[in-house]
Amino acid sequence: MFIIKIKQNISLAPLTAFGIGGRAKFFVEIGSVDELAEAVNFATKNNFGVFVLGGGSNVLISDGGFNGLVIKMNISGMRHAVSGEHVVSMYAGAGEMWDDVVAKAVELNAGGIENLSLIPGTVGGAVYQNIGAYGAELKDVLVLVKAYDIKNGDIVELSNKECCFDYRHSIFKKNKGLIVLGAELLLSKNHKPSLSYPDLKKRFSGLSPTISEVRRAVIDIRRNKLPYPEEVGNAGSFFKNPIIPISNYQSLVVKFPDLKGHDLGSGSVKLSAAQLIEKAGFKGKKVGRVGVSEKHALVLVNYGKSTAKELIDLSRMVKETVKSKFGVILESEVEQI
Numbered sequence: 426m427f428i429i430k431i432k433q434n435i436s437l438a439p440l441t442a443f444g445i446g447g448r449a450k451f452f453v454e455i456g457s458v459d460e461l462a463e464a465v466n467f468a469t470k471n472n473f474g475v476f477v478l479g480g481g482s483n484v485l486i487s488d489g490g491f492n493g494l495v496i497k498m499n500i501s502g503m504r505h506a507v508s509g510e511h512v513v514s515m516y517a518g519a520g521e522m523w524d525d526v527v528a529k530a531v532e533l534n535a536g537g538i539e540n541l542s543l544i545p546g547t548v549g550g551a552v553y554q555n556i557g558a559y560g561a562e563l564k565d566v567l568v569l570v571k572a573y574d575i576k577n578g579d580i581v582e583l584s585n586k587e588c589c590f591d592y593r594h595s596i597f598k599k600n601k602g603l604i605v606l607g608a609e610l611l612l613s614k615n616h617k618p619s620l621s622y623p624d625l626k627k628r629f630s631g632l633s634p635t636i637s638e639v640r641r642a643v644i645d646i647r648r649n650k651l652p653y654p655e656e657v658g659n660a661g662s663f664f665k666n667p668i669i670p671i672s673n674y675q676s677l678v679v680k681f682p683d684l685k686g687h688d689l690g691s692g693s694v695k696l697s698a699a700q701l702i703e704k705a706g707f708k709g710k711k712v713g714r715v716g717v718s719e720k721h722a723l724v725l726v727n728y729g730k731s732t733a734k735e736l737i738d739l740s741r742m743v744k745e746t747v748k749s750k751f752g753v754i755l756e757s758e759v760e761q762i
């Protein structure tokens with residue numbers, strides 16, 4: 426007996442932060458592993474591709490939509506356990522909203538993810554992308570990921586190491602057959618907030634804020650700095666910060682003395698993609714119904730009813746200009762479907 430309800434010809438645009446995208450040939454919302462297994466069986470039997478959608482806050486879906494089965498991940502549930510005086514272990518289902526997990530952790534006085542406050546999307550999307558902000562990354566606190574293996578229907582557990590996390594990268598980007606079901610985080614009641622990021626350093630200079638104060642500050646800074654999808658369609662940073670060899674950075678600095686670079690050690694430097702885009706003259710630029718946010722040069726926006734093609738054309742224009750001015754190649758952070 427079928428427990429899932431597979432719908433047809435569903436518009437995906439309203440399910441994404443860009444508000445852009447065509448239709449899914451088939452679409453299903455799943456709230457349990459059994460439902461997921463049934464959805465995957467349906468796709469396998471009919472030879473359809475599968476795309477897992479979380480909160481839609483890091484995707485640009487093509488105008489032609491997705492000619493297969495879109496599985497909207499709604500597996501919920503959060504639980505925690507305290508061991509000893511300080512250690513808090515938290516497990517959250519892949520369909521939980523990431524910021525609800527942060528709010529719960531802060532309520533429990535469990536530190537480690539307060540700098541990742543107000544990042545839109547689900548736990549599944551956060552793991553997939555190894556989200557990061559204000560000097561913190563999900564990988565710093567993640568212990569294990571429970572995942573469903575499409576190949577054989579097994580439920581597997583991957584350790585932090587097995588997830589192959591890197592800057593906005595995880596094994597789930599390479600192996601699309603693994604669907605995140607949930608993640609376990611290790612947090613601490615004895616946590617010393619990380620204030621290394623300039624905005625936080627300035628705000629808390631000489632102070633020892635609680636994790637709740639750090640969360641409030643991060644929310645405040647983000648609301649001022651970034652356009653949120655409720656105001657204007659966007660998916661946060663459109664490009665990754667490029668990493669280049671230190672020798673290239675040294676040559677660039679001769680021409681552009683104020684060029685920001687974060688030394689990663691091992692002979693490479695991470696540049697600020699926002700600064701490159703701003704210097705290339707794109708900040709606040711509008712092209713028809715799309716543009717580069719006037720609040721943040723890394724954010725491409727849909728001013729209303731635009732298409733994926735218009736956004737991709739703009740992203741190409743930005744990439745080409747940055748490449749010809751700085752010789753630096755920008756890579757997309759947003760997943761193009």
Ligand SMILES: Cc1cc2nc3c(=O)[nH]c(=O)nc-3n(C[C@H](O)[C@H](O)[C@H](O)COP(=O)(O)OP(=O)(O)OC[C@H]3O[C@@H](n4cnc5c(N)ncnc54)[C@H](O)[C@@H]3O)c2cc1C
Pocket residue numbers: 442476477478479480481482483484498519544545546547548549550551552553554555556557558597603604605606651652653654659660661662760
């Ligand atoms: C205003 C704004 C600010 C942002 N700021 C940040 C930031 O500071 N730092 C940062 O890192 N990101 C940021 N982002 C990007 C985005 O919030 C994150 O990438 C987020 O983790 C995406 O989660 P999602 O559930 O919305 O994923 P979706 O957009 O739905 O999906 C993204 C990718 O993850 C895959 N995926 C989703 N769920 C699963 C699952 N259960 N199993 C396997 N694959 C899955 C999808 O297939 C897709 O390939 C921002 C976005 C916005 C709109």
